[in-house]
Amino acid sequence: MSERPTSRHAVVSGASIAGPALAHELSARGWRVTVLERAPQLRDEGQNVDIRGAAREVCRRMGIEEAVLAGGTGEAGLRYVDARGATIAELPAGDNDTDGATAEAEILRGELGRLLHDRTRDRVDYRFDEQIAGIDDRSDGISVRLAGGDTLEADVLVIAEGARSRTRATVFDDVTVEELGLHVAYLPVPRIPTDDRWWAVHQATGSRAVGLRPDNVGSTRAALTFISAVRGLETLDRDAQIEVLRRTFADVGWQADRVLAALDEAPFYFDATARVKVGRWSRGRTVLLGDAAWSAGPFGTGTSLALVGAHVLAGELAGRDDHVAAFDRFEQVMRPFVDRAQSVGMGTMKAMNPSGSAGLAVQRVVLRAAARLAATPLRGLVEAISRPPSDAVDLPDYPPARPAALAAVPGGDRGVEGMSA
Numbered sequence: 001m002s003e004r005p006t007s008r009h010a011v012v013s014g015a016s017i018a019g020p021a022l023a024h025e026l027s028a029r030g031w032r033v034t035v036l037e038r039a040p041q042l043r044d045e046g047q048n049v050d051i052r053g054a055a056r057e058v059c060r061r062m063g064i065e066e067a068v069l070a071g072g073t074g075e076a077g078l079r080y081v082d083a084r085g086a087t088i089a090e091l092p093a094g095d096n097d098t099d100g101a102t103a104e105a106e107i108l109r110g111e112l113g114r115l116l117h118d119r120t121r122d123r124v125d126y127r128f129d130e131q132i133a134g135i136d137d138r139s140d141g142i143s144v145r146l147a148g149g150d151t152l153e154a155d156v157l158v159i160a161e162g163a164r165s166r167t168r169a170t171v172f173d174d175v176t177v178e179e180l181g182l183h184v185a186y187l188p189v190p191r192i193p194t195d196d197r198w199w200a201v202h203q204a205t206g207s208r209a210v211g212l213r214p215d216n217v218g219s220t221r222a223a224l225t226f227i228s229a230v231r232g233l234e235t236l237d238r239d240a241q242i243e244v245l246r247r248t249f250a251d252v253g254w255q256a257d258r259v260l261a262a263l264d265e266a267p268f269y270f271d272a273t274a275r276v277k278v279g280r281w282s283r284g285r286t287v288l289l290g291d292a293a294w295s296a297g298p299f300g301t302g303t304s305l306a307l308v309g310a311h312v313l314a315g316e317l318a319g320r321d322d323h324v325a326a327f328d329r330f331e332q333v334m335r336p337f338v339d340r341a342q343s344v345g346m347g348t349m350k351a352m353n354p355s356g357s358a359g360l361a362v363q364r365v366v367l368r369a370a371a372r373l374a375a376t377p378l379r380g381l382v383e384a385i386s387r388p389p390s391d392a393v394d395l396p397d398y399p400p401a402r403p404a405a406l407a408a409v410p411g412g413d414r415g416v417e418g419m420s421a
């Protein structure tokens with residue numbers, strides 16, 4: 001597929017991972033890109049995310065692989081501990097693109113977002129504290145009216161607003177958001193001398209878990225996860241969420257009290273995980289990308305899928321004038337990958353977060369055996385459960401960004417080193 005000279009314009013709503021990754025890829029191919037973000041600045045919260053398989057290859061093509069590895073947290077692996085902190089099992093980090101309970105390439109979500117933003121900020125128009133107020137999709141273009149008053153004329157509109165996107169509902173009527181009941185709060189806690197390079201997890205009864213992960217910015221990243229049948233907790237205000245977390249984790253032991261004590265001061269991100277299914281990801285000139293299109297739930301797939309999706313969508317759009325054909329092809333390439341990620345069942349989620357002490361005992365037996373039996377199918381199975389399918393996509397070869405196209409945009413020669421044909 002040959003690149004076409006272009007001055008086409010994409011409006012992208014959402015500046016987390018999928019939005020800036022697409023901005024990177026489209027602007028490198030000569031597109032004009034405007035990214036809208038509802039928050040007043042880049043959102044920093046969240047913890048370590050894994051980059052595996054096809055997503056690692058996409059980072060290579062984007063020319064950001066070295067920066068991602070350099071910005072990694074150096075996590076040694078995953079260690080399960082009991083309520084007193086004694087080790088139950090240790091699963092070391094992988095040393096290649098795909099394997100390991102911790103990926104070789106893992107980076108704070110906020111650091112990855114910043115990296116993508118920094119690489120594109122001088123050739124992409126980022127508008128924070130902004131969101132879409134209206135859309136007029138015509139055969140010759142799409143007008144995007146902004147809450148701030150401007151109207152942008154574009155060739156395509158990309159909604160990358162995450163699983164709970166609101167703009168999506170104004171365009172698509174075949175969206176299912178399946179609440180999985182798994183809730184998570186991520187927050188940084190002050191590092192103490194006993195924190196090491198391992199991702200330590202204490203799984204308690206009642207499907208509750210406390211996790212601590214190392215970071216590379218001087219703190220430790222905590223996660224509190226729990227399964228609850230109560231819906232709407234993610235919409236509560238901050239104080240009410242803190243109250244829910246304090247009640248839920250009061251008797252969990254290990255480092256739970258330390259994490260609960262940090263809640264008052266720390267910026268935290270609270271979410272109820274959901275699985276998003278949309279019949280078709282595009283309509284007219286509007287297309288969904290990232291969690292807004294396909295949130296797969298609690299298995300850490302989101303970032304890898306977002307990076308791959310952004311690369312594929314940009315590659316398809318850059319290769320042809322016909323946005324409908326590009327959206328079709330994007331969907332054809334990504335669907336199998338997404339279907340696999342979404343096929344991880346509720347049973348797996350419950351097995352990873354057992355409710356009763358019998359389930360917890362079984363989990364510990366399996367983990368101990370997996371830790372002892374390195375390089376066996378059991379270890380592979382346990383690691384596979386703790387990480388998403390990441391190599392289930394046949395990544396097409398897209399032409400590298402053309403130097404001429406890059407020269408046309410300020411700073412456009414950055415961020416494409418190493419991009420393969």
Ligand SMILES: Cc1cc2nc3c(=O)[nH]c(=O)nc-3n(C[C@H](O)[C@H](O)[C@H](O)COP(=O)(O)OP(=O)(O)OC[C@H]3O[C@@H](n4cnc5c(N)ncnc54)[C@H](O)[C@@H]3O)c2cc1C
Binds near residue numbers: 017290
């Ligand atoms: C603050 C935060 C912390 C996270 N932490 C983790 C984590 O620790 N581990 C993990 O596995 N995953 C985490 N995630 C989810 C992870 O980022 C995604 O699963 C994955 O990277 C795909 O990202 P996305 O860009 O498609 O969507 P998201 O990451 O959900 O980002 C959507 C973006 O769109 C913005 N937005 C929403 N509505 C609008 C609107 N109407 N107009 C304009 N902008 C809008 C949001 O503010 C956000 O910046 C986090 C997400 C966020 C937003």
